[in-house]
Amino acid sequence: MISQNVKILIVAVCLLAFAYIVPQSGSFVVLLATRAMAFAILAMSVDLLLGFTGMSSMGQAAYFGVGAYLTAVLATKFHFGMGWDFWLVVVMGILLGCALASLFGLFAIRAGGVYFLMITLALGQCVWGLAYRWNSLTGGDNGINMSGRPNFGLDLGNEVTFFYLVFAFFAVSLIALFVLVRSTFGRSLAGIRERELRMQILGYNTWLHKYIAFIIAGGFGGLAGVLWAHTNGHVSPETVVLTTSVDSLLMVVLGGAGTLVGAAIGTAIVFGLREFLSTLVPWWQYALGGVYVLTILYLPMGLMGIPSRFRQRTQGKDEGAKKLATKPS
Amino acid sequence: MNTQFWVVQAFNGVSYGALLFLIGSGLSLIFGVMRIVNLSHGAYFLWGGYIALSVINFTGSWALSLPVAALAVALIGLAMERLFLRSEGLTVLRTGTIALGVGVLIALAISAKWPHLIGGAHWIQLTVLGAIATLAMYGLFSRISIVPVDTDVLRQVLLTVGFAFLFQQAALDIWGGNNMDINPPPAFTQSIVVGGVYLPLYRVFMIAMAVAIGIALWLVMEKTRMGAAVRATVDDAQMARGVGIDTNKVSMFIFALGAFLAALGGVIGGAFLGIYPGLDFEMLPLAFAVVIIGGMGSLGGAAIGALAVGLADNFGKALFPEVSYFTLYAPMVLILAIKPTGLFGRE
Amino acid sequence: MLKKTLLGTALAAGLGLAIPAQADELRIGFISPTTGLYAQIGKDMVDGFQLYLDEHGGKLGGADVKLIVEDDQGKPDTGVTKAKKLILQDKVNLFVGGLLASTGYALAPVSTAEKVIYLSSVSSADDLTQRQLDKYPYFLRTSWTSSLPNHPLGQWACDQGYKKVITIAADYAFGYESVGGFQKAFEDCGGKVVQKIWPPLGTKDFGPFIPTMKADADAIFTVMVGPMALQFPKQLRGAGNKKPIVGSGVSYDEFVLPFMGDEVIGDVSSLHYSAGIQTPENEKFVKAYRAKYGKMPGYYSENNYTTAMWIDEAMKQAGGKWPGPEQFIKLMQGIKLNAPRGPVSMDDMRNPIENVYIKKVAKTKLFGYDKEELWNTTVKVYPNVSQFWTYGKDKFLAQPVYDRDFPPCKFCE
Missing domain, CATH: 3.40.50.2300 (Response regulator)
Structure with missing residues (x-):
């Protein structure tokens, strides 16, 4: 077992190396990395729900979507958020994500397991329907084009500058979530994930814990959406579709749920694979489907779970595998 | 908005609901018996339609395409269930299938990335490369044991989504991406006129099919040994095993039946919705709405759910076209919020 | 420094990128x-x-x-x-x-x-x-x-003596712009659009919409894309509606035409291209x-x-x-x-000036192919049509872009 501090050190070194190398690798790599990091914030918010609270949300794109649309609407209709007020938009994006999650949470938290999955799916689809339908605000199917990125002394139009900004947001989100899951609150969440009934008996208000986690995840989703809108300069209903939510779930599982870092790694792999393969061959969807199937069958704990799978192999094999499988849903 | 308007709209809603019953009932049974959320169900629907098109092209018989497509897809569903959703047995076959799939992809990727390596896309080299890759993959995967999916909802969802993607791409490669249409016999394209109201015969046929299948399913569930075993498994799988019911066989039967029904829906719906890429993921949320509203695992619930969704969708679009995207999902959210197990579901 | 660049290059190469221009x-x-x-x-x-x-x-x-x-x-x-x-x-x-x-x-x-x-x-x-x-x-x-081929179609429909037309179009920007162009030209010529129906994009069951269509219209203008195009004519005729269809060209484009049934024979549509144009x-x-x-x-x-x-x-x-x-x-x-x-x-706004073909679906043999097939046969050609139709650039640009409610439906109910 590597100690916790060493792990943190490894992650920090990897992050710094990433921030150092990417800007020197050509502007397209910078763009890809920026996209992946913005999306990784969304994936980490999914991980907060899935890995640390045991709730698999199929509607996380909703918060992502409101963050993105907020940014685009403010920028184009009110010319707000293109200077220093960009930071206000960031705050508003987070708050809007939280607000929407606090509304949706009222419906969703009560349900468990597959019903939670279904209700978040339906709620996510409602937001998609709004984005698609509310023409005067969202531009409907055409979406919204933004003209350029904010400039507040720091010109975000420069891809490298923007990369560093998104990197900072990504790193701060990672640290904030890490601190959160290590806090007393985070530990109670883990307790709820493992044994909800016992926590109830111990006097915890499990509903409230889950509700708060849901709202926090919504906030990070909103933040990711703000960054995503500026990364692409374009927001359309495609941002809010069901596959965005399902993709983010897969990325978390691929990297390893309950590790935060795994969510980021999973995002990087899916983005990389998609970019690389879609340029190379027309059948990249086989590879993506294959990744889904193989991850689920062979790596239920994700890539971050490989070390522990190896350890289990060396200790009596099958019991280890069974133990993994009985992880409660 | 006279009586005629309401009659026609109700008829349309019921006929659409009939189609939804075919795809929804299978999904509901699969969940009820196996506790599996199957996101490939839309793909079964689509594949049913495509296979029927091939049968029609080949033999010219629409009537023949119904059973052939449904049985073919039932077999596909069965294979998927045996190999990937159940973890006991068939290890060699499962590992072999996976290795073959991965191996072929690796060979194709190599030939695309470094064409000079195999001298263009020459099929002999490609085959050899594929065989080597397959063997290597077999060596790799046979050393790792799979972790059973069992009742972990999230893993089921992602696994079956993965298969849905695979099915979608395969359909695109096999049948192309054109928008196609199944043409039923000319007799079905007529309309009957009742009191000045045109009732397209095909819609009547859809209702008749759904009713016939609904009754057949009900009879099987209520009157046969297999049905009794299925009901017992829905109620309490552990108890059922305890009294000597082979739940393994039950689950096999149900998964094949669910796929069969979805594919039948695809053939029947194909003449009504067309057959084209993306139809799978369009039908899936509808099927889920049926199951959620009706409650999972209940045939009667699926029937009521299908009718409710068909009518809500129809009247929603006709009366409140502005908000037609919500007429489906908003009631779904409300029902789930009030009664998470659906109208007829049991926990 | 060299090492950094190497790393960068390795990363770029790993993503399968970086080919210098020749x-x-x-x-x-x-x-x-x-x-x-x-x-x-x-x-x-x-x-x-x-x-x-x-x-x-x-x-x-x-x-x-x-x-x-x-x-x-x-x-x-x-x-x-x-x-x-x-x-x-x-x-x-x-x-x-x-x-x-x-x-x-x-x-x-x-x-x-x-x-x-x-x-x-x-x-x-x-x-x-x-x-x-x-x-x-x-x-x-x-x-x-989107509106370019539909201005002439509005004029043509008016010339056919159609007085009242129902529009039914996919509910998104492309549908709005197509309907807008048709309605503008048709109404400027004296026709009336009496009802506008907007089924959601991707609708295949037109059951909810067909019964709401007004009975006193002379023709129906359609904008159907992809799979919608296959189902609409079939279901319309099945429901006993025999009114002439004039439609956006995409409703009958050759992408869907070969998969259509004989019920579409005689349907009219307009576009800047049709495989049935008989020129060398x-x-x-x-x-x-x-x-x-x-x-x-x-x-x-x-x-x-x-x-x-x-x-x-x-x-x-x-x-x-x-x-x-x-x-x-x-x-x-x-x-x-x-x-x-x-x-x-x-044109000076960098959009093509091109012919618009009013075309009718017919089952016929063209170009020496020996099988009878569905073709979009040309009924009338409007030569050199610009995106501004006959309105002139300045006047046209002074109005807002065509939308769901522009032009407003003055004659609806």
Whole structure:
């Protein structure tokens, strides 16, 4: 077992190396990395729900979507958020994500397991329907084009500058979530994930814990959406579709749920694979489907779970595998 | 908005609901018996339609395409269930299938990335490369044991989504991406006129099919040994095993039946919705709405759910076209919020 | 420092990127959805362009062409990434394509930001070459605006003596702009649009909509895309409605026509292209395309074939050397082509001026093919139609872009 501090050190070194190398690798790599990091914030918010609270949300794109649309609407209709007020938009994006999650949470938290999955799916689809339908605000199917990125002394139009900004947001989100899951609150969440009934008996208000986690995840989703809108300069209903939510779930599982870092790694792999393969061959969807199937069958704990799978192999094999499988849903 | 308007709209809603019953009932049974959320169900629907098109092209018989497509897809569903959703047995076959799939992809990727390596896309080299890759993959995967999916909802969802993607791409490669249409016999394209109201015969046929299948399913569930075993498994799988019911066989039967029904829906719906890429993921949320509203695992619930969704969708679009995207999902959210197990579901 | 660069290069190579540009080579990026729901359309687009290239030995205007096809998966934001990849990594001189209107909207700003030409070869969102053109100095269109073929159709419907028309169109921007064009011209001529129905994009069950149609209308104007186009006529006739259909060309484009039943015979639609145009240029194109790809070319294919032809001509005039974006635009605007779709040139808002064909579906034999097939046969040609129809640029641009409620439905109930 590597100690916790060493792990943190490894992650920090990897992050710094990433921030150092990417800007020197050509502007397209910078763009890809920026996209992946913005999306990784969304994936980490999914991980907060899935890995640390045991709730698999199929509607996380909703918060992502409101963050993105907020940014685009403010920028184009009110010319707000293109200077220093960009930071206000960031705050508003987070708050809007939280607000929407606090509304949706009222419906969703009560349900468990597959019903939670279904209700978040339906709620996510409602937001998609709004984005698609509310023409005067969202531009409907055409979406919204933004003209350029904010400039507040720091010109975000420069891809490298923007990369560093998104990197900072990504790193701060990672640290904030890490601190959160290590806090007393985070530990109670883990307790709820493992044994909800016992926590109830111990006097915890499990509903409230889950509700708060849901709202926090919504906030990070909103933040990711703000960054995503500026990364692409374009927001359309495609941002809010069901596959965005399902993709983010897969990325978390691929990297390893309950590790935060795994969510980021999973995002990087899916983005990389998609970019690389879609340029190379027309059948990249086989590879993506294959990744889904193989991850689920062979790596239920994700890539971050490989070390522990190896350890289990060396200790009596099958019991280890069974133990993994009985992880409660 | 006279009586005629309401009659026609109700008829349309019921006929659409009939189609939804075919795809929804299978999904509901699969969940009820196996506790599996199957996101490939839309793909079964689509594949049913495509296979029927091939049968029609080949033999010219629409009537023949119904059973052939449904049985073919039932077999596909069965294979998927045996190999990937159940973890006991068939290890060699499962590992072999996976290795073959991965191996072929690796060979194709190599030939695309470094064409000079195999001298263009020459099929002999490609085959050899594929065989080597397959063997290597077999060596790799046979050393790792799979972790059973069992009742972990999230893993089921992602696994079956993965298969849905695979099915979608395969359909695109096999049948192309054109928008196609199944043409039923000319007799079905007529309309009957009742009191000045045109009732397209095909819609009547859809209702008749759904009713016939609904009754057949009900009879099987209520009157046969297999049905009794299925009901017992829905109620309490552990108890059922305890009294000597082979739940393994039950689950096999149900998964094949669910796929069969979805594919039948695809053939029947194909003449009504067309057959084209993306139809799978369009039908899936509808099927889920049926199951959620009706409650999972209940045939009667699926029937009521299908009718409710068909009518809500129809009247929603006709009366409140502005908000037609919500007429489906908003009631779904409300029902789930009030009664998470659906109208007829049991926990 | 060396080590850093090496790492960077390794990372770039790992992603399969970084090919430096060569001289005397025209690098063209092509963005279309080659996977997912629109894969076939994306393929038809590429095939059209490729056919022209193959017919000319892979050269346009004497320059060797390196065509790099990128898959946007039918998603605008993926399209943006791919466009940037083409520009930054592959160093393309220009990029072509974009199927959906939303993709067109998303790609245009990329051309502005990167100062690279974007030739929109299918995407038809009106405003890109109208009120918003100022924002996109590197944007040109070789295809059409959604309302362009529907202005003449409105006039034609009026000339047929239709007084009252119902419109039923997919509920999104393309539908609004198509209906808007039809309604404007039809009502200016004295007709009345008495009902506008907007089924959601992707509707296949028209059961809810058909019974609401007013009984006293003379004709029905439709805008149906993809799978919708196959089901609507079938269900309309099945429900006993025998009124004449006049429709946007996409409702009967050759992409869907071969899969339609005989109930569509006699339906009228309008577009800037139809495989049934009986000119030597088109006959040659249709035969070559069918021989090579085994299917009927629709406007997705023709638009891209003509785009390649247009670039060919511009490069010829530039002497086979890439003239730079500003000069390229000037050359493109000065060209008059005789394309399969007929004579075509570009207006000062960088949108084509082209013929509009009012066409009727007929079961017949054309071009010496020995099988009876459904063809869009030309009923009337409106020559050299501009996106502003007969209104004049200034007057036309003074009105807002066509929308769900513009022009307002004055005669609805």
